[in-house]
Amino acid sequence: MSCNKSTTIGSELQPQNLGVVFTDTATILTSTIFVDTISTTNRELLLAGEYTDPVLGRVKASAFFNVQPFNTSFSFGSNPQFISAVFALPINFAYGDTTQLQTLSVHKLVEPINPQRVYRNKDVLAYEPTPIATATFKGSDAVFGRVEIPLTDTFRDQIVALANSTAVSGLTQAQLDAFVKGFALVSHGGEALWGFRVTGQVPAAIEIRFRNELGSEQIYRIVARNAVSAETDVSGERYNTQRFNHVEVDRTATPLQNLTQDYQTIPSAQTQEQTFIQESLGIFTKIEFPYLSEFVKNQTIAINRADLVVFPVAGTRTPFFKTPRRVDLRILGDDKRIRKYFFRFNDPLLNNTTIQDTLDVRVQTEGNNPFGFNAPLSVALSNISNSYNLEITSYIQYCLNNLNPRYQGVNKFPNNGLVLGSDLSNTAIYRLVLGSNKHPQQAMKLRIFYTIVR
Numbered sequence: 314m315s316c317n318k319s320t321t322i323g324s325e326l327q328p329q330n331l332g333v334v335f336t337d338t339a340t341i342l343t344s345t346i347f348v349d350t351i352s353t354t355n356r357e358l359l360l361a362g363e364y365t366d367p368v369l370g371r372v373k374a375s376a377f378f379n380v381q382p383f384n385t386s387f388s389f390g391s392n393p394q395f396i397s398a399v400f401a402l403p404i405n406f407a408y409g410d411t412t413q414l415q416t417l418s419v420h421k422l423v424e425p426i427n428p429q430r431v432y433r434n435k436d437v438l439a440y441e442p443t444p445i446a447t448a449t450f451k452g453s454d455a456v457f458g459r460v461e462i463p464l465t466d467t468f469r470d471q472i473v474a475l476a477n478s479t480a481v482s483g484l485t486q487a488q489l490d491a492f493v494k495g496f497a498l499v500s501h502g503g504e505a506l507w508g509f510r511v512t513g514q515v516p517a518a519i520e521i522r523f524r525n526e527l528g529s530e531q532i533y534r535i536v537a538r539n540a541v542s543a544e545t546d547v548s549g550e551r552y553n554t555q556r557f558n559h560v561e562v563d564r565t566a567t568p569l570q571n572l573t574q575d576y577q578t579i580p581s582a583q584t585q586e587q588t589f590i591q592e593s594l595g596i597f598t599k600i601e602f603p604y605l606s607e608f609v610k611n612q613t614i615a616i617n618r619a620d621l622v623v624f625p626v627a628g629t630r631t632p633f634f635k636t637p638r639r640v641d642l643r644i645l646g647d648d649k650r651i652r653k654y655f656f657r658f659n660d661p662l663l664n665n666t667t668i669q670d671t672l673d674v675r676v677q678t679e680g681n682n683p684f685g686f687n688a689p690l691s692v693a694l695s696n697i698s699n700s701y702n703l704e705i706t707s708y709i710q711y712c713l714n715n716l717n718p719r720y721q722g723v724n725k726f727p728n729n730g731l732v733l734g735s736d737l738s739n740t741a742i743y744r745l746v747l748g749s750n751k752h753p754q755q756a757m758k759l760r761i762f763y764t765i766v767r
Contacts, residue, residue, distance in 0.1 A: 364409030411452025415503020637735030
C-alpha cells in the first residue's frame, strides 16, 4: 500500500484499542480496456450519424429497426392531396457539431431482424442500396425537435396502397412484415451523431399528412416497433428483439489506435496519465488496487467508508463532446474479464422459447445486497466537485476480508479490480476522459476511513 500520509481522526474520542484512520493515497493502477462486443439490442434510441472525436477518432453509427401499425383501419380515399410524407425522427440528443451539413437515408432491409437474437455493436444487416427516404440537413433545420426525412413518391404510394387494401379488415403486423422486413437508418458524412426516440408517446414513425375528399387534414402513421418484453425481462438485455444499433470507429492516429483485441489494455502511463470511456464502442477504464493486502497484513480493520473519486480531465468536456450522464462499476473475475450472471428462462412472449444470456456483475448501491444485481451503483457527475464520487465501502471491505487470513466468514470478493463504464441508455455514445491516480491535476483517489481493531 502506498500511504504517504495517514491522519488519525477523532483519536481523543476513541477507546485505546481502536483508531479511526483516513487515507487517500492508496495506490491505484489504471488503464484503458477494450471489450470487443457490446449489446445494443432494443435500446431506447436509434443512433445515426458520424463525427470526428479529437481524442478517440472517427465514429459512425447506423440503426436497424422494425415497425408496427399505428392506424390499423385507415383509408386514404380515392384522391388524397398530400401535404407531406416523411420519416419523422424525434430528437433525444445530438453529439458533435450540428452546425455542419449531414445526410441520413432510410433503406428497406433485405433480411429481417431475428427476435430471438441479441445484437451487438458490430452487427449489421443487409439492406437495399436504393433509399426510400433521404435528407441533408443541419441541426438548425430540425422542426419541432425532430428530423424529417422525405419519402420517395414511389414508397409513399406503396404505403397508401397497403393502407387502402386493408382499410376494412385492418392492417395486421403480419401483413406489414410481409410488406417490409424492417429499415436501416444510415449516415453519409457530417460531424454529428443523433439519438432518436423510439419509445414514448411520439416515437419515430412514417408519417403521411394529406387532405381527403372533404378537405379535412389527416395523418397516417406507421411507428417504430416496441419490444414488448422490455420492461419484464429480468436480464435488462431486453429480448423480443426489434431494433439494434451498429457503431464503428476508426482510431487511426489516436492514443488508442493499437487497442484492437478483446480485453486488451493500455496503461495510463502510455496515454499521458489519462484513461477513457466510450461504452457503445467497448472502451472502459480498468481500475486495480494492487496493495490492499497491506491494510490487513498485521492487523484487522473495518471500513467505515470508502469512496472512489474520479475526475474528468480539464478541457475534454465541450458543448460538442459531453460527458456521460452516469457511470457505474463492473467487477472483474479471476480471468480478468467482467464477471457475468448466467440465467435461463422460458419467455411466454416468444411461445415459451428458452432464452439464456448474461448480465454484467456490477458493484451494488450501499445498503443493498453486495452480491445482488437489482440495485447497481450508478453515479452522476457532481456539479460541486466536478467529479464522479462512487461509494464502494462494502466492495473494499469484502476484498479485504478475502485478503485477510484471519477472516473466516463468507463475505468476500477477490481483489481482481473493477471496470468503470457509462450507463447504457441515452448517453452510451458519450465519451469520458479521466485522470489516472498520477494525473497532475485531476488525479483519481480512493478515500478510505477505517477502524483498526487491535
